[in-house]
Amino acid sequence: MSVPSIRTALPGPKAKALIDRDSTVVSPSYTRGYPLVIERGSGAIVEDVDGNVFLDCAAGIAVNATGHSHPDVVKAITEQAGKFLHMSGTDFYYEPQVRLAEELAAITPIAGGVRSFFGNSGTEAVEACLKLSRYASRRQNIIAFLGGFHGRSMGSLSLTASKAIQRQGFGPLMPGVYHAPFPDCYRCPLGLNTADCAAECLDFIDHQLFAHVVTPDEVAAVVIEPIQGEGGYVVAPDQFLQRLRELTSEHGILLVADEVQSGMGRSGKMFAIEFSGVEPDMMAIAKGIASGLPLGVTVARAGLMAWPPGAHASTFGGNPVSCAAALATIKLLKDSLVANAAAVGAHLQTGLRSLMEKHPLIGDVRGRGLMIGVELVRDRQTKERAVNERNAVVNAAFQRGLLVLGAGKNAVRFSPPLVLTKEQADIAVRIFDEALSEVGRRR
Numbered sequence: 001m002s003v004p005s006i007r008t009a010l011p012g013p014k015a016k017a018l019i020d021r022d023s024t025v026v027s028p029s030y031t032r033g034y035p036l037v038i039e040r041g042s043g044a045i046v047e048d049v050d051g052n053v054f055l056d057c058a059a060g061i062a063v064n065a066t067g068h069s070h071p072d073v074v075k076a077i078t079e080q081a082g083k084f085l086h087m088s089g090t091d092f093y094y095e096p097q098v099r100l101a102e103e104l105a106a107i108t109p110i111a112g113g114v115r116s117f118f119g120n121s122g123t124e125a126v127e128a129c130l131k132l133s134r135y136a137s138r139r140q141n142i143i144a145f146l147g148g149f150h151g152r153s154m155g156s157l158s159l160t161a162s163k164a165i166q167r168q169g170f171g172p173l174m175p176g177v178y179h180a181p182f183p184d185c186y187r188c189p190l191g192l193n194t195a196d197c198a199a200e201c202l203d204f205i206d207h208q209l210f211a212h213v214v215t216p217d218e219v220a221a222v223v224i225e226p227i228q229g230e231g232g233y234v235v236a237p238d239q240f241l242q243r244l245r246e247l248t249s250e251h252g253i254l255l256v257a258d259e260v261q262s263g264m265g266r267s268g269k270m271f272a273i274e275f276s277g278v279e280p281d282m283m284a285i286a287k288g289i290a291s292g293l294p295l296g297v298t299v300a301r302a303g304l305m306a307w308p309p310g311a312h313a314s315t316f317g318g319n320p321v322s323c324a325a326a327l328a329t330i331k332l333l334k335d336s337l338v339a340n341a342a343a344v345g346a347h348l349q350t351g352l353r354s355l356m357e358k359h360p361l362i363g364d365v366r367g368r369g370l371m372i373g374v375e376l377v378r379d380r381q382t383k384e385r386a387v388n389e390r391n392a393v394v395n396a397a398f399q400r401g402l403l404v405l406g407a408g409k410n411a412v413r414f415s416p417p418l419v420l421t422k423e424q425a426d427i428a429v430r431i432f433d434e435a436l437s438e439v440g441r442r443r
């Protein structure tokens, strides 16, 4: 299929009709950046209801790890669906769930044995991390990071500090949550130069929070995204994660890695925290794990996940069809897609960085593997955030047949399916270049 191929004004007539129907019956809380109405997808290519063909660098918010409807995943889903759809792994046993727990034990970077708890989404995976952290430590408080996104149910929303609108009107949230600055070295929250940034953000926890707000012996866990996703695709420096591990270990605090967005091969390693060599105590995994079927998993050191029957469970969690999809996904990731994410990700990042020469709007290009953020600024010196321009670029890309999403206030995220080829990455760079030119001309 030739990509992109835009045959109608966007949205086309069929897309427009569906959006009109949606507008009266679906929750208006969803953030629709542009009017895409999908009909079908294959690999990194998406066709809309009017026959327009797009290159997908959004992947359903970093979910379609193996691409749209990968035949191996579809086969696994179909075979399992033909056997049984549901039996509740909370009450009974079935092989796909056990096998998936075994696979996760083999691929998660936690030595000495782990156990898995199965839910249906990222937020549920984080909720289980919160509950288990409190249960296992018998401590109440949690430290999270400004800019972080951990979900929207009440517990995980209490950790989320990405956009204030996500919390506005929903308080009071869970007590006992404290936020520390995230080491965003491009825009240091403490106004330091890059060399000191990671260390100083860590010192904020050690010398400010622990000294003035909460004693470390009452902190159950520190929860961190090794690469902030919704916050703008910001990579935590390895040294910061290493020092955070030391600090948490020193005080008996659990380290929880939220790899909902950065995990399952997206970063070019199976999990982004592996770049730092740090072993967390617990991980939240979702999004890419089942290539699009709903599944969230909390993986924890076996000794920690020692809660009794009835302490935590989920009717749908670990659905057998989702588990089958996850097993097929993990095989594809191990066989080739993690390596592809690393290789094509490096290629894409180089291409996007080369656009900096031509487009002063680009302030920063960063990321790992196929998790790349391009931050747009009005001025490279002041780093004034180019919020409207970012939205305009995302829209201009859509009009040209490239699907990307915003992240944070003013970054564009590239989170394509991990099957993206180098040729497709070049197409993405070309269209993004054109979109930047169009918005640059309008300024």
Ligand SMILES: Cc1ncc(COP(=O)(O)O)c(C=O)c1O
Pocket: 061, 121, 122, 123, 124, 126, 149, 150, 151, 152, 225, 229, 230, 258, 259, 260, 261, 262, 286, 287
């Ligand atoms: C890092 C992170 N954690 C948790 C979540 C919540 O996942 P879900 O939307 O599946 O509840 C997200 C979603 O974007 C995420 O990026």
